[in-house]
Amino acid sequence: MxxxxxxxxxxxxxxxxxxxxxxxxxxxxxxxxxxxxxxxxxxxxxxxxxxxxxxxxxxxxxxxxxxxxxxxxxxxxxxxxxxxxxxxxxxxxxxxxxxxxxxxxxxxxxxxxxxxxxxxxxxxxxxxxxxxxxxxxxxxxxxxxxxxxxxxxxxxxxxxxxxxxxxxxxxxxxxxxxxxxxxxxxxxxxxxxxxxxxxxxxxxxxxxTNATTQLPVKLKTVKVKERFFNYFLIIDSSRILMNKRTGNDIWTGLYDLPLVETSTLTETNEIVTLPEVKAYFGPTLEIEEAFGLQKHVLTHQRLIIRFVKVKGKPVHFEPDWFYVDIEELHKLALPKIIFKFLTNFFKFENNSLFSN
DNA sequence: AAGTCGGGGGA
DNA sequence: TCCCCAGACTT
Incomplete structure (x- = not known):
């Protein structure tokens, strides 16, 4: 046989x-x-x-x-x-x-x-x-x-x-x-x-030949890039500002939040002074809450991500931005890291509502 | 031919 | 950490 x-x-x-x-x-x-x-x-x-x-x-x-x-x-x-x-x-x-x-x-x-x-x-x-x-x-x-x-x-x-x-x-x-x-x-x-x-x-x-650990042979090619994402949480009463991802980047077709990508990101660096941030939110931007840095690992990228809750409305909108009712948020396809953040955030909000 | 696209699980 | 998973598409 x-x-x-x-x-x-x-x-x-x-x-x-x-x-x-x-x-x-x-x-x-x-x-x-x-x-x-x-x-x-x-x-x-x-x-x-x-x-x-x-x-x-x-x-x-x-x-x-x-x-x-x-x-x-x-x-x-x-x-x-x-x-x-x-x-x-x-x-x-x-x-x-x-x-x-x-x-x-x-x-x-x-x-x-x-x-x-x-x-x-x-x-x-x-x-x-x-x-x-x-x-x-x-x-x-x-x-x-x-x-x-x-x-x-x-x-x-x-x-x-x-x-x-x-x-x-x-x-x-x-x-x-x-x-x-x-x-x-x-x-x-x-x-x-x-x-x-x-x-x-x-x-x-x-x-x-005792070679099972050597086979199969694979050429390693993967180069992992680091990227730094600043996500902005903007809530207008019962609505949240979302972004539809288009183009040739990761998560095409899914929905995330308004994003400013930077060349570096640390716990202490100032994002309010960034030109892109000022263009979106005006010079008098007020940060309501900043969340700690998160790491998110993909096959070819290591993402360092900070979420920031901003007061007020943007003065300039990207074409892919839109408001969605928080009740309707569950219908959108979200990248894992966005899903995790939003579910945690709104659970916290609910709990604080109940305790008041 | 090399680069890119997610997220999870095992060692 | 690193490697791999019932790979395919773009550059």
Missing amino acids: NFANQLVQWYHVNKRDLPWRHTTNAYIIWLSEVILQQTRVEQGLPYFNRFLAAYPTVTDFANASEDEILKLWQGLGYYSRGRNMLKTARLVRDEYKGNFPESYQELIKLKGIGEYTAAAISSFAVNEARAVVDGNVYRVLARYFGVDEPINSTKGKKLFQQLADEVLDKEQPGIHNQAMMEFGAVLCKPKNPACGICMVRLGCEAFK
């Missing part, structure tokens, strides 16, 4: 019971696959359930607004996934009569669907013989076959895709792909792989 057959056999006994494994509906599989991009199953699972309940068909999804999609996506990160899904859903509604494509060739054309996702959907839905290569598959192949080519180099990506295609069980590509990924996620884990109970260890190059 070869490597792939052994993994499939293991899979039948050890697989987790996950909801998207009970369907061949391409729309439902697409939903799960995009949600799971760069996301752990445990983190994505509740989002999958909420999305499927809200949008049982791709046409339901297509008929939603971007605000609705992003609100449901809130907290999951990589928000362009949600925006791209809406474009694809609308295309499927309008150009495919609501029938979600099932072939690799059609799927790969769609926004937000790359090689991995096209292979996943086509193999799971209609057993098209396409090998998936995700982080799990890179790791399993690198270890078992002892491949030390970097998985994120152009050469490495090609090599591993070829290897995955060779290993693929063409009789049952869907099950095979599931088995490869499940094995990587559950047993052949990045850290502390369970080699002690592994049934393919005797054929595994990494196990034989």
